[in-house]
Amino acid sequence: MRIVIIGAGPCGLGAAHRLLEKGHSDFAVYERRPYVGGLAASFRDERGFTWDFAVHVAHSHYHYIDRLMDDLLPGGFLHHERRSWVREYQTFIPYPFQYNIRHLPPAARDECLAGLRELAQRPPSDAQRPTPNNFEEWILAGFGRGIAKHFMAPYNRKIWSTELRDMGYQWIGDRVPTLDLARVERNIAEGRDDVSWGPNHTFQFPREGGTGAIWRALAARLPAGRLHLSCGLVRLDAGRRIAVFEDGREERYDALISTMPLIRLAELAGDTGLVRRARGLRYTHVEVTGVAPAFPIPDALRDKTWIYCPEPACDFYRVTPFSIFSPAHVPDPDRHCSLLCEISTPGDAPIPRGDSGAATLRGLRDIGLMDCDPARTHLFTMVEEFGYPVPTVDRDAILADVLPALESQGLYSRGRFGGWKYEVANMDHSVMQGVEVADRLLDGAEEVTLPKPAVVNAGKR
Ligand SMILES: Cc1cc2nc3c(=O)[nH]c(=O)nc-3n(C[C@H](O)[C@H](O)[C@H](O)COP(=O)(O)OP(=O)(O)OC[C@H]3O[C@@H](n4cnc5c(N)ncnc54)[C@H](O)[C@@H]3O)c2cc1C
Numbered sequence: 001m002r003i004v005i006i007g008a009g010p011c012g013l014g015a016a017h018r019l020l021e022k023g024h025s026d027f028a029v030y031e032r033r034p035y036v037g038g039l040a041a042s043f044r045d046e047r048g049f050t051w052d053f054a055v056h057v058a059h060s061h062y063h064y065i066d067r068l069m070d071d072l073l074p075g076g077f078l079h080h081e082r083r084s085w086v087r088e089y090q091t092f093i094p095y096p097f098q099y100n101i102r103h104l105p106p107a108a109r110d111e112c113l114a115g116l117r118e119l120a121q122r123p124p125s126d127a128q129r130p131t132p133n134n135f136e137e138w139i140l141a142g143f144g145r146g147i148a149k150h151f152m153a154p155y156n157r158k159i160w161s162t163e164l165r166d167m168g169y170q171w172i173g174d175r176v177p178t179l180d181l182a183r184v185e186r187n188i189a190e191g192r193d194d195v196s197w198g199p200n201h202t203f204q205f206p207r208e209g210g211t212g213a214i215w216r217a218l219a220a221r222l223p224a225g226r227l228h229l230s231c232g233l234v235r236l237d238a239g240r241r242i243a244v245f246e247d248g249r250e251e252r253y254d255a256l257i258s259t260m261p262l263i264r265l266a267e268l269a270g271d272t273g274l275v276r277r278a279r280g281l282r283y284t285h286v287e288v289t290g291v292a293p294a295f296p297i298p299d300a301l302r303d304k305t306w307i308y309c310p311e312p313a314c315d316f317y318r319v320t321p322f323s324i325f326s327p328a329h330v331p332d333p334d335r336h337c338s339l340l341c342e343i344s345t346p347g348d349a350p351i352p353r354g355d356s357g358a359a360t361l362r363g364l365r366d367i368g369l370m371d372c373d374p375a376r377t378h379l380f381t382m383v384e385e386f387g388y389p390v391p392t393v394d395r396d397a398i399l400a401d402v403l404p405a406l407e408s409q410g411l412y413s414r415g416r417f418g419g420w421k422y423e424v425a426n427m428d429h430s431v432m433q434g435v436e437v438a439d440r441l442l443d444g445a446e447e448v449t450l451p452k453p454a455v456v457n458a459g460k461r
Pocket residue numbers: 006007008009010011012030031032033036037038039040053054055056057058059231232233234259260261286342386387388414415416417418425426427428430
């Protein structure tokens with residue numbers, strides 16, 4: 001079986017790795033960019049700074065991934081506690097937000113509390129309550145009006161660039177979070193921080209080279225001649241199963257594993273009905289500005305792995321003090337630090353031009369996070385047309401039409417934008433989507449990650 005893999009991100013590399021593990025050598029990987037890693041690539045710029053496309057924390061729902069990571073970078077990881085914060089009202093609020101509303105100004109805190117008390121009046125069992133129809137209703141049902149207003153709604157609108165009533169909530173898990181009003185009230189009364197971090201909330205991060213070091217190590221295992229960089233798929237003859245690449249090369253395939261965005265694959269496959277259907281899928285563009293001021297990391301940021309920024313005072317929805325993940329991310333941690341600031345725009349808006357640096361510096365100053373002198377701050381901007389696959393209410397119905405129709409033509413679309421399911425779109429999921437589809441093609445094994453996200457997210461497999 002001749003297998004052609006499109007894309008050398010985590011999913012495509014995962015598929016190739018699995019084929020090799022199974023002793024199947026009749027495959028090739030084609031990547032349109034000159035580097036591997038896809039959205040999880042890292043870049044070292046001419047000034048010696050290393051940048052991820054927003055920080056990539058390697059969660060793992062699979063023992064297979066744990067073993068693979070250890071094998072790829074033995075001893076090559078640093079370990080961190082996950083410490084998330086919210087920044088608003090010129091203050092830091094530890095995450096989870098709902099348990100730490102004591103940090104809000106009194107009027108906002110009281111609105112949050114009033115919303116939670118309203119919820120406490122509702123019928124106690126899930127069965128007696130109305131089922132939310134969309135993400136907006138899910139937020140109100142789980143957190144109440146105050147927390148929706150002061151954090152959940154503005155933050156989620158910012159990251160998803162989508163009306164929350166157009167989004168589903170199955171990607172979070174079907175349960176509305178349990179409301180623990182007594183815990184919230186106790187934290188306020190006792191002035192206590194109730195944080196999510198601690199010894200069980202640790203993650204590992206490559207010591208050097210950013211997240212991309214993982215994918216470069218995986219790609220280095222491919223035998224010579226199997227990986228073709230700067231060689232994008234530009235045409236498909238789906239009937240004759242021939243893929244045509246930008247250098248004019250043609251490849252016959254029995255099965256094509258595609259990790260390019262599903263909409264683009266449907267366009268190349270050429271069925272107009274299917275293209276129209278696939279174009280109903282929504283996504284965001286993401287622009288990430290790397291900010292490197294000429295001073296070491298401020299004390300206030302040393303204990304924060306990332307900071308959610310819901311307010312309109314800044315365009316970015318999240319800031320990550322990237323240099324605390326590894327001192328190797330900056331040339332000299334005593335003289336520099338680095339931050340990653342992420343901005344989302346809707347997929348139907350023009351692709352960002354990568355010119356948000358000045359606005360990002362203003363935003364950092366206006367929310368009181370950091371005052372950088374533009375003349376002494378190094379900026380590095382990255383833009384991706386496809387950043388987040390939005391879990392809209394109609395997403396699953398669209399996928400149920402499009403994915404099987406493509407598979408009937410030997411086209412297996414997998415990965416973050418190939419499978420388009422945000423809940424299984426992290427790196428571990430994406431690798432495993434590649435691994436599982438390879439197993440299915442070779443042995444007929446059943447795939448789990450893409451068809452059954454709730455199963456894989458329930459615990460470690
Ligand atoms: C802002 C942001 C933050 C994230 N944070 C995390 C995190 O903390 N933890 C985590 O686990 N994951 C995170 N992710 C998700 C992670 O980036 C993805 O899980 C992973 O990159 C998906 O791998 P993939 O191979 O499916 O897709 P991609 O990484 O998108 O790779 C697809 C590849 O296909 C190539 N391609 C596209 N079209 C063609 C073509 N026509 N021909 C040939 N090649 C083509 C692309 O160039 C790309 O290299 C984050 C993503 C974003 C955007």
